[in-house]
Amino acid sequence: MEPIRVSAVVIRDADGRVLTVRKRNTSMFMLPGGKPDPGEGPADAAVRECFEELGVAIEVGDLRALGEFEAAAANEAGRRVVADVFEHPYVHVDAPKAEIAELAWRGLEDETVAPLLRDAVFPALRAGRR
Numbered sequence: 001m002e003p004i005r006v007s008a009v010v011i012r013d014a015d016g017r018v019l020t021v022r023k024r025n026t027s028m029f030m031l032p033g034g035k036p037d038p039g040e041g042p043a044d045a046a047v048r049e050c051f052e053e054l055g056v057a058i059e060v061g062d063l064r065a066l067g068e069f070e071a072a073a074a075n076e077a078g079r080r081v082v083a084d085v086f087e088h089p090y091v092h093v094d095a096p097k098a099e100i101a102e103l104a105w106r107g108l109e110d111e112t113v114a115p116l117l118r119d120a121v122f123p124a125l126r127a128g129r130r
Helices: 042-054 115-127
Strands: 004-011 018-023 064-072 080-088 100-106
Touching: 004 018, 004 042, 004 115, 018 042, 018 115, 042 080, 042 100, 064 115, 080 115
Parallel strands: 004 080
Antiparallel strands: 018 100, 064 080
16 A cells, blocks of 8 residues: 655744644644645645644745655554655744644654654654754
8 A cells, every 4th residue: 555645844942842733533643734735746735734734824945854754654554654844944823723633842752743753753853953
């Protein structure tokens, strides 16, 4: 079975915590983002998903590619997810939108997040800390 392809965005606060989201009817926190629309590039998908899920308008030019990461899908048993992950400077987020039920700022040592974060993205961020 093909992996699920997504684009996701890392937004960190002044304390280095990462903004995570939990979709309705799920239990795992993950990065804001989602599946690209047909013909849509990864960065454009990340920008669109941030607007839909967080209500914030970010610009493609402000994204920095962190990398492509793969892990077990958080909400689809037996599936894998491949994510194009971007970093974006801090932006204020008021409240979740669309299918997002909850927002939470998580430290890089937090293991109660989706496998993609716990096993791939957070270790990459810890390794690149300045």
